[in-house]
Amino acid sequence: MMEPVALEKLSPGEQGTVATLSGLPAPARQRLQEMGVIRGTRLRFVRRAPLGDPIEIHVKGYRLMLRCTEARGIFVFREKAV
Amino acid sequence: MSHLKTSTRRVNTVALLGNPNSGKTTLFNSLTGLHHKVGNYPGVTVERREGRCTLPDGQEITVLDLPGTYSLHPCAPDEQITTDALLGRIGSSPPDVVVCVVDATSLERNLYVVTQVIDCHLPVVMVLTMCDLAQEREMLIDTRLLSEALGIPVLRTAAYKGEGIEHVRRALATVPQSNGNGHRWPVPQPLQHAHDRLAEMLRTDCRMTLQAASYEATSLLIAPDAVAGRIDPFDDRMRKYLRTTHERLAFLGIDPPTVFIETRYAWIRDLCATALRMQGRSDRSLTDRIDRIVTHRVWGFLLFLGVMAVVFQTIFSWATYPMELIGTGFDALGRLILDTMPPGDLRSLIVDGALAGVAGVVTFLPQIAFLFVFLGLLEDSGYMARAAFIMDKLMSKVGLHGKSFIPLLGSFACAVPGIMATRTIENPKDRLATILVAPLMSCSARLPVYSLLIAACIPPTVLLGVVSYQGLTLLVLYVTGMVMALSMAWLFKKTLLSSVPPLFIMELPPYRIPSMKTVLYLVWERVLAFLKTAGTIILGVSILLWFLATYPKNDQAAPSQRLQQSYAGQMGRAIEPLIRPLGFDWKIGIGLISSLLQREAFVSAMATIYNIADNDNRPQTATLNRAMQNDVDARTGQSTFSLATTLALLAYYMLALQCLSTVAVVHRETNGWKWPAFQFLYMTVLAYGVSFAVHRGVLLLGGS
Numbered sequence: 001m002m003e004p005v006a007l008e009k010l011s012p013g014e015q016g017t018v019a020t021l022s023g024l025p026a027p028a029r030q031r032l033q034e035m036g037v038i039r040g041t042r043l044r045f046v047r048r049a050p051l052g053d054p055i056e057i058h059v060k061g062y063r064l065m066l067r068c069t070e071a072r073g074i075f076v077f078r079e080k081a082v
Numbered sequence: 083m084s085h086l087k088t089s090t091r092r093v094n095t096v097a098l099l100g101n102p103n104s105g106k107t108t109l110f111n112s113l114t115g116l117h118h119k120v121g122n123y124p125g126v127t128v129e130r131r132e133g134r135c136t137l138p139d140g141q142e143i144t145v146l147d148l149p150g151t152y153s154l155h156p157c158a159p160d161e162q163i164t165t166d167a168l169l170g171r172i173g174s175s176p177p178d179v180v181v182c183v184v185d186a187t188s189l190e191r192n193l194y195v196v197t198q199v200i201d202c203h204l205p206v207v208m209v210l211t212m213c214d215l216a217q218e219r220e221m222l223i224d225t226r227l228l229s230e231a232l233g234i235p236v237l238r239t240a241a242y243k244g245e246g247i248e249h250v251r252r253a254l255a256t257v258p259q260s261n262g263n264g265h266r267w268p269v270p271q272p273l274q275h276a277h278d279r280l281a282e283m284l285r286t287d288c289r290m291t292l293q294a295a296s297y298e299a300t301s302l303l304i305a306p307d308a309v310a311g312r313i314d315p316f317d318d319r320m321r322k323y324l325r326t327t328h329e330r331l332a333f334l335g336i337d338p339p340t341v342f343i344e345t346r347y348a349w350i351r352d353l354c355a356t357a358l359r360m361q362g363r364s365d366r367s368l369t370d371r372i373d374r375i376v377t378h379r380v381w382g383f384l385l386f387l388g389v390m391a392v393v394f395q396t397i398f399s400w401a402t403y404p405m406e407l408i409g410t411g412f413d414a415l416g417r418l419i420l421d422t423m424p425p426g427d428l429r430s431l432i433v434d435g436a437l438a439g440v441a442g443v444v445t446f447l448p449q450i451a452f453l454f455v456f457l458g459l460l461e462d463s464g465y466m467a468r469a470a471f472i473m474d475k476l477m478s479k480v481g482l483h484g485k486s487f488i489p490l491l492g493s494f495a496c497a498v499p500g501i502m503a504t505r506t507i508e509n510p511k512d513r514l515a516t517i518l519v520a521p522l523m524s525c526s527a528r529l530p531v532y533s534l535l536i537a538a539c540i541p542p543t544v545l546l547g548v549v550s551y552q553g554l555t556l557l558v559l560y561v562t563g564m565v566m567a568l569s570m571a572w573l574f575k576k577t578l579l580s581s582v583p584p585l586f587i588m589e590l591p592p593y594r595i596p597s598m599k600t601v602l603y604l605v606w607e608r609v610l611a612f613l614k615t616a617g618t619i620i621l622g623v624s625i626l627l628w629f630l631a632t633y634p635k636n637d638q639a640a641p642s643q644r645l646q647q648s649y650a651g652q653m654g655r656a657i658e659p660l661i662r663p664l665g666f667d668w669k670i671g672i673g674l675i676s677s678l679l680q681r682e683a684f685v686s687a688m689a690t691i692y693n694i695a696d697n698d699n700r701p702q703t704a705t706l707n708r709a710m711q712n713d714v715d716a717r718t719g720q721s722t723f724s725l726a727t728t729l730a731l732l733a734y735y736m737l738a739l740q741c742l743s744t745v746a747v748v749h750r751e752t753n754g755w756k757w758p759a760f761q762f763l764y765m766t767v768l769a770y771g772v773s774f775a776v777h778r779g780v781l782l783l784g785g786s
Contacts, residue, residue, distance in 0.1 A: 026339075027585065028585055028587070029339075029340075030155075030304075030339050030343070031152070031156075031585055031587055032587060033339070033340065033343040033344070034152050034153040034155075034194060034343055035152050035191060035587065035589075036190060036191045036194070036347065038340075038343060038344050038347055039344065046370075046373075047373075047377060049377065049471050049472050049474065049475060050377060050378065050379035050382055050383065050472050051379075051472070051475035051476065052475065053474070053475045053478075054471065054474050054475075054586060056373075056377075056471065056590060060188065060190050060191050061187065061188050061189075061190070061191075062187075062188045062191065062589060062590075062591075063369075063589065063590035063591075063592075064587065064588070064589055064590065065467070065470075065471050065586075065587070065588050065589075065590055066586065066587045066588075067474070067478075067586045070585070070586075070587065
């Protein structure tokens with residue numbers, strides 16, 4: 001199996017499956033988990049804000065924006081973009 | 083519990099609960115119409131919305147709109163309000179029925195909090211909103227299956243179109259049972275024993291209700307430190323049990339919050355697998371296509387600037403037409419009273435005190451209404467989240483939120499609507515920081531003062547044939563005010579309001595055509611709230627200021643003499659030693675006192691002092707300017723409005739909180755006197771300091 005990479009490293013359009021949120025402090029981890037970003041969740045990196053931060057992801061049928069600090073703590077298994 | 087009743091009970095209060103953007107507010111408006119009031123929860127700045135709704139059987143019930151939340155176990159203490167209200171820990175007892183509002187297009191995430199509410203042993207009715215949208219996306223939801231699996235009634239609505247509201251009303255009239263109707267989620271194996279044991283202890287030792295005990299048992303397993311304060315008595319037995327439990331779980335490599343969340347979502351996923359059938363593709367929709375432009379690095383910013391320009395233009399200049407109309411109306415009314423009533427104290431009180439005060443309150447309404455029409459449209463259409471998305475990087479540099487931009491921009495017109503607009507900022511500390519610095523933006527009320535003072539000390543010479551020195555000074559004032567606002571925001575976020583960096587994890591809701599009804603409700607609510615709380619304070623203060631400027635009476639003296647001998651005049655003289663270091667004399671002192679309510683009052687105070695007023699009591703600027711320039715301070719032999727003094731005075735007006743309307747609004751928005759008092763103090767100190775520095779600086783550089 002591939003090594004998971006930080007969500008921040010994905011490029012727009014790429015998809016991935018959440019491997020772990022271990023790089024996040026507890027409050028951010030819990031909040032994201034409660035919003036459905038848990039192990040095994042598939043997500044799509046939609047775009048970066050024009051100034052590079054924050055980023056937009058597509059998860060569980062909705063769009064979520066988070067700052068790069070958070071995106072660095074989320075690790076995903078990269079999937080080949082379709 | 084043994085006494086599961088099957089008979090229906092009388093329902094008195096209903097609470098609406100759901101994720102942000104789930105259509106909760108739309109449903110609330112549909113149920114209650116205009117019969118609702120907005121207040122604050124005690125001690126916090128979170129808004130409390132309550133309304134009345136008539137059920138089909140004629141019974142009237144109270145509907146509570148709880149703040150949107152993704153979970154009943156929030157990690158930030160500020161988000162605890164929803165849970166506290168739900169469990170009856172603040173305000174009244176728990177609601178008789180909880181209406182869980184669920185966005186049908188995002189079923190899985192929305193169900194998360196629903197199952198948590200069911201776990202609290204509360205009677206639940208689930209209302210699916212945006213069913214029309216879900217249908218468009220070919221998402222088929224089997225409500226009967228959902229209802230059976232969860233054990234609660236499930237209703238379909240499209241609240242935007244007003245569909246299904248009658249069903250909700252009918253369902254509320256026939257809700258069963260007091261101890262929760264739903265099928266509770268099975269607490270995961272490794273935690274179940276500990277959970278049940280803790281819940282039992284809380285019920286017997288702490289005499290908690292069934293609802294609170296099962297909730298707190300989970301809380302104790304998720305974040306024991308945060309909960310400890312709420313549990314009384316938190317005795318050694320419980321402490322010990324909790325410690326060994328957590329040690330055992332840690333030894334097994336189990337992280338309770340993760341287990342709770344993951345297993346709950348797994349349960350929900352299984353449920354959705356049968357109850358939800360997706361036929362169409364839900365993403366890459368219209369929203370994605372719009373977002374490609376709205377968040378584009380060129381078009382996105384251009385659009386943002388365009389939107390901001392329209393908002394600014396509206397409140398800065400278009401709102402002035404109705405404002406002038408209101409002003410003219412009140413002038414006419416005042417003259418009518420002057421003509422019909424015999425002169426005397428009562429007439430003066432009515433015209434110069436009460437009527438002027440009411441006019442002062444009402445003139446704010448066009449700006450507030452216009453700003454909230456825009457805010458409503460931006461929020462409801464989904465654009466606001468995008469504005470935050472593209473502006474966040476810039477605003478986060480000074481520790482503010484992407485959403486702080488609009489309140490600050492609005493404050494260029496007037497800090498009152500600007501501060502009211504901070505309600506869109508969810509994080510309380512970001513919101514407070516924005517409120518604290520908003521009045522530093524140069525508002526339109528400062529403009530008359532700026533023009534008067536600039537004309538008094540800056541020559542109308544033109545630099546390089548394009549920019550006049552006067553215009554340049556005005557620009558410097560606006561820019562400095564803005565820089566000060568951003569620096570103070572940065573400072574506050576570093577010190578006073580420092581915290582763990584707030585989470586910026588926000589949903590980007592799909593675009594939709596804003597509902598005019600929702601927008602108008604918002605405007606109505608805001609205008610009413612302003613009139614009720616801030617309005618009364620402003621009215622009271624203007625009557626007080628009228629009193630200070632009128633008494634003790636001396637009818638023989640000329641107006642300027644009268645003002646000087648009044649309490650306000652005496653106060654102006656009394657503060658002279660205090661403002662001497664800034665180069666201000668007692669006349670400016672009177673100006674400062676009179677403009678406590680509104681900054682523009684400085685101009686009319688000067689006009690009264692220099693005996694310049696036309697028949698309508700309106701100052702004539704040109705004559706006033708001449709009089710001010712010619713005035714010589716008897717004590718120093720220098721001009722009263724020397725360059726040093728005037729620039730210092732400009733700095734003072736740029737930074738001081740000379741506006742009791744703002745104080746009143748901050749009082750309302752922060753739900754107390756602590757923050758407005760602090761804001762008044764820090765801005766006065768800042769203004770005094772900068773003003774002093776400017777005065778000294780100009781003198782040092784050889785100015786006069």
